[in-house]
Amino acid sequence: MFLNSILVVITDLAAGLLGHATFRRHFHLLMSGLVIFGPALSLWVSPFAIFAKRTHFLYRMFLQSAWGWTCVFVGSFMFLLTFSVSRSLQLSLRHLSRLAVAGGLWQGFRRVLSLLENTTGSCYEVLATPLESKAAGDNGAAQPLLLLREGESKAACVNAGMLWRGYEVSEDTFLLCLCCLLLAEETAVFGPYLSLGGPSGAPLRIIFLFCVVLLGLWIFLLLCLLAYFPQFPTQLLGGALGCLSWRALYQGWYRLGPSWYCPGRPGLGLLTTKKDEDGKAERPGQSNDATAPK
Numbered sequence: 001m002f003l004n005s006i007l008v009v010i011t012d013l014a015a016g017l018l019g020h021a022t023f024r025r026h027f028h029l030l031m032s033g034l035v036i037f038g039p040a041l042s043l044w045v046s047p048f049a050i051f052a053k054r055t056h057f058l059y060r061m062f063l064q065s066a067w068g069w070t071c072v073f074v075g076s077f078m079f080l081l082t083f084s085v086s087r088s089l090q091l092s093l094r095h096l097s098r099l100a101v102a103g104g105l106w107q108g109f110r111r112v113l114s115l116l117e118n119t120t121g122s123c124y125e126v127l128a129t130p131l132e133s134k135a136a137g138d139n140g141a142a143q144p145l146l147l148l149r150e151g152e153s154k155a156a157c158v159n160a161g162m163l164w165r166g167y168e169v170s171e172d173t174f175l176l177c178l179c180c181l182l183l184a185e186e187t188a189v190f191g192p193y194l195s196l197g198g199p200s201g202a203p204l205r206i207i208f209l210f211c212v213v214l215l216g217l218w219i220f221l222l223l224c225l226l227a228y229f230p231q232f233p234t235q236l237l238g239g240a241l242g243c244l245s246w247r248a249l250y251q252g253w254y255r256l257g258p259s260w261y262c263p264g265r266p267g268l269g270l271l272t273t274k275k276d277e278d279g280k281a282e283r284p285g286q287s288n289d290a291t292a293p294k
Helices: 002-018 021-043 057-061 063-086 089-120 130-138 154-159 171-187 190-195 202-228 234-250
Strands: 122-126 145-149 163-165 273-275 282-284
Touching: 002 021, 002 171, 002 190, 002 202, 021 171, 021 202, 021 234, 057 063, 057 202, 063 089, 063 171, 063 190, 063 202, 089 154, 089 171, 089 234, 122 154, 154 163, 171 202, 171 234
Parallel strands: none
Antiparallel strands: 122 145, 122 163, 273 282
């Protein structure tokens, strides 16, 4: 009973924050500010910190499979929320289709960015030995490079132990920005949902908290990438692409309303109120003319 009370208090506070109009209106500006000014943190962080190594547990466990973690937790939250209200598998699948759309967009951009990098890049071989490279670094000189083959692919070049240089857009920054904005959009409906007295058992609240923790983790990993591995302007382009993708989906397409070609906005069909038969109470309903939070 005591643990359940703590769970209710924590989830109510988190849902109130994520569902607040100010947070929803300005969260994308926060993400933009992080991407623009985050690399400045490299002036203060230590290159010997544990997060300055790409082999760190958080990078290997979460960053390389960020989309998978996002789909598991956000998908579970979306399904539990919609099904607990509507008991309609069709409505639940319609809301879950937003994840499929974002996943297809992510995979499509990955292929386009990979093609762009392979088309504009070249394979280089470093001529300096490790000892000479260290001495050159101490003297402020750049490593001498030899252009090897123009027609080589990035994968073959990197597997051969050589250096690939081309026009890059940071896929990690793009994915983390998109996941953060998607998490904020999909979980923001929980606050208005609770205010309407919707059913909210412990499983739904726990999944919601996992989503909140995941959002905090993605923001933290984004800051680590910007601070310890600054790559301008590739990270700026990746962040801009993530924000533009979110705006095209959630601020554009999804506002057209539910149809065979559009899944609709988060909360649509869930955040309505209707009088009970005795006219004494209100609760979330299933009408399709719901007004989702803007």
